[in-house]
Each structure stands twice: as C-alpha cells, then as structure tokens.
Amino acid sequence: MFKQKNLSPKQLAALTALLLSSLIALSIFMLFSNAKLCITYFVVSFIIIYLLMDQMLEFFIYRKIKLIYKLISQTKATKRVEAYQKYILPKKGIDDVREDVEEWATQKFKEIQVLQSNEAFRKEFLQNLSHEIKTPIFAVQGYLELLGDGAMEDPIAGPKFIKQAQANVQRLVQLVNDVDSITNLEINKDPILKQSFVIQDLISEAVNNLSVKWIKKNIQFQFKKGSESPTYVFADKNKIYQVIVNILSNAAKYGKIDGQVLASVYNMEDDRVLIEIGDDGIGIDEEHLPRLFERFYRTDDARAREIGGTGLGLAICKHIIEAHGETIHVRSKVNVGTTLGFTLASKA
Numbered sequence: 001m002f003k004q005k006n007l008s009p010k011q012l013a014a015l016t017a018l019l020l021s022s023l024i025a026l027s028i029f030m031l032f033s034n035a036k037l038c039i040t041y042f043v044v045s046f047i048i049i050y051l052l053m054d055q056m057l058e059f060f061i062y063r064k065i066k067l068i069y070k071l072i073s074q075t076k077a078t079k080r081v082e083a084y085q086k087y088i089l090p091k092k093g094i095d096d097v098r099e100d101v102e103e104w105a106t107q108k109f110k111e112i113q114v115l116q117s118n119e120a121f122r123k124e125f126l127q128n129l130s131h132e133i134k135t136p137i138f139a140v141q142g143y144l145e146l147l148g149d150g151a152m153e154d155p156i157a158g159p160k161f162i163k164q165a166q167a168n169v170q171r172l173v174q175l176v177n178d179v180d181s182i183t184n185l186e187i188n189k190d191p192i193l194k195q196s197f198v199i200q201d202l203i204s205e206a207v208n209n210l211s212v213k214w215i216k217k218n219i220q221f222q223f224k225k226g227s228e229s230p231t232y233v234f235a236d237k238n239k240i241y242q243v244i245v246n247i248l249s250n251a252a253k254y255g256k257i258d259g260q261v262l263a264s265v266y267n268m269e270d271d272r273v274l275i276e277i278g279d280d281g282i283g284i285d286e287e288h289l290p291r292l293f294e295r296f297y298r299t300d301d302a303r304a305r306e307i308g309g310t311g312l313g314l315a316i317c318k319h320i321i322e323a324h325g326e327t328i329h330v331r332s333k334v335n336v337g338t339t340l341g342f343t344l345a346s347k348a
C-alpha cells in the first residue's frame with residue numbers, strides 16, 4: 001500500500017496510527033474478549049493517533065521543511081510557490097525533499113562556478129588592460145621628459161622623439177577603440193545591421209586601403225582561381241570590413257617579404273559562404289591555436305618581435321562573426337603560413 005522509502009507525512013501518520021491502534025485493539029480483545037469494544041477502541045485510537053501524529057509531523061518537521069523551501073526559493077513566496085507549499089509539499093516524502101534540496105545545491109554550485117570564472121576572467125582582463133596601457137603611457141612620459149630636458153633643441157633626436165611619442169599615443173587610441181568595439185559588441189550596444197553585398201568587392205576595398213603596409217613588404221594579393229565570380233553575402237558590411245582588415249593586417253604583420261596572400265570564397269550547401277584568407281608567413285605554433293581568439297593573446301613570436309599589436313584584433317573578429325551566428329577558425333603551420341576562415345549567410 002505504501003512505498004516504504006518515500007512516505008508522505010499523512011501516510012506516515014496513518015501507518016503509525018494503524019500499528020498502534022491494532023496493538024491497542026488486540027490488547028483490549030485479549031483483556032475483555034469483546035469484539036465490539038475492540039473495534040470501538042481500534043477506530044477511536046486510530047483517529048486520535050492519526051490526528052496527533054499528523055499535527056506533530058506538520059509542526060515539528062514540515063514547518064521546518066517549508067522554511068527550507070522558502071530559503072532556497074530566496075524570494076518572497078509567489079502565488080505559485082505558496083500553492084506548491086500548500087498542496088504539493090505535504091504530499092512529498094522526505095526523499096523527494098532531499099532530492100529537491102540536492103538539485104538546488106547542484107544548481108547553486110554551478111552558478112558559483114560561473115561567477116568564479118567570470119571573476120577570474122575580469123581580473124585577467126583588467127590586468128592585461130592595465131599592462132597594455134602602461135607600456136605606451138610610460139613611453140610617452142619618457143619621450144616628453146627627454147624633450148623637456150633639452151632633446152627638443154636637438155635637430156635629429158627632437159623630431160625622432162616627437163614621432164615616437166605620437167606613435168605611442170596612436171597605440172593608446174587604437175587600444176581604447178578596440179576595447180570599446182569589444183565592449184559594445186558584448187553589451188549589444190552596436191547591433192548587427194545586415195545587408196546584401198558582394199564579398200569580393202569588400203575584400204578588394206580592404207586590400208587597397210592596406211596597400212601601404214603591404215608595399216613595404218612587397219606582399220601580393222590575389223583571389224584563388226574559381227573564387228573571383230561575385231558572391232553575395234547577407235551581413236553587416238561595416239563590421240565584416242573590420243574583420244577582413246584585421247585578418248589582412250595580420251597577414252601583412254606576420255607575413256614574409258615578397259609573400260603572397262590568397263583569398264578564397266566558397267559557396268556551401270546550406271546557404272552559407274565560406275571565406276578564407278591565407279598567407280605564407282611565419283605561421284603559428286599548434287600550442288597557440290586554441291587561445292588565438294582570446295583577448296590580448298599574442299604568440300611569443302609576436303611579443304618578441306615587437307611587431308604584434310595589442311592582441312585584440314582576432315578577439316574582435318570572433319565577436320563580430322559570432323554575433324552573426326557564424327563561426328571563425330584558423331589553420332596554421334610554422335614557416336608555412338596561416339589561414340583564417342569564417343562563414344556568412346548568403347541570403348536573408
């Protein structure tokens with residue numbers, strides 16, 4: 001009749017009343033051998049014991065359990081919670097309550113883990129940011145001091161130090177702009193405004209605007225054979241331009257002299273277009289690939305050579321592509337080259 005492990009308080013009260021009143025009825029029968037008296041005692045004692053037990057369980061156990069439920073639901077009991085406590089909770093066995101509390105504890109544990117990792121992430125972000133800001137600010141401070149101490153009068157050192165200070169201020173401006181872009185993307189302040197455009201035209205425009213950097217290294221750009229025919233994509237043109245510029249400037253920064261950059265555009269089956277931009281530069285060691293899209297992440301190579309920027313470029317690209325609901329990936333081999341690829345929808 002009763003599931004042994006999972007008795008509700010009413011069932012428990014009924015079971016106890018049944019056992020005790022049977023004992024009482026049996027004793028009465030043995031003492032007086034009167035069946036009628038025995039049944040009367042059984043019924044009366046069953047009712048009294050049942051009511052007593054029920055009240056006691058309610059008072060000593062279930063009120064406390066209700067309190068626990070109130071605490072774990074944290075808020076003032078809503079109508080739904082109130083109804084739950086009134087009608088469903090009394091039918092629950094202690095095991096069900098234990099399961100509920102365990103489920104609540106697991107959920108809280110997960111929430112705490114997320115908070116802890118967010119906290120660690122925030123600390124690391126601030127650390128990186130202050131480090132990135134410190135370097136150019138101290139450099140500017142140094143150059144200004146040198147200029148103030150007399151270098152200004154020096155016809156060679158004077159203009160050189162001013163140029164260096166300007167370059168460092170430019171780096172700061174770039175850093176602030178990049179952090180701003182990432183934050184805006186994260187808080188959805190900068191919504192994705194999609195339109196239809198030809199991806200090859202946008203790539204060519206970005207290549208032309210970057211050509212000064214490229215000329216220095218004599219890097220040649222071309223579309224892969226079969227990728228030239230105009231392909232429409234449906235995306236945020238300005239933001240995708242930013243992605244392409246980031247990838248192309250990396251190809252210039254980390255590309256070799258007289259190198260080649262190849263762009264490929266593939267129509268995929270599911271109304272998607274895959275765009276890949278590959279260089280034949282220094283490449284990236286396999287160990288760095290999983291972290292490449294993290295903010296401020298730079299390979300040792302980029303740090304050592306002092307050619308790297310702030311390490312925000314690819315993080316911004318990832319944010320933009322993911323905000324489109326698409327994916328970005330990287331393939332690379334040291335001294336062979338690097339290919340960045342991302343997908344876009346071909347139509348609305």
Ligand SMILES: Nc1ncnc2c1ncn2[C@@H]1O[C@H](COP(=O)(O)OP(=O)(O)OP(=O)(O)O)[C@@H](O)[C@H]1O
Binds near residue numbers: 282298315
């Ligand atoms: N084409 C590439 N070839 C070799 N290494 C690359 C290439 N693209 C990116 N990397 C490596 O990945 C790192 C992260 O790239 P990312 O564009 O995010 O930062 P960055 O170029 O250093 O700085 P930023 O783009 O913010 O000016 C770079 O520092 C570099 O080490």
Ligand SMILES: [Mg+2]
Binds near residue numbers: 246249250309312313
């Ligand atoms: Mg970059």
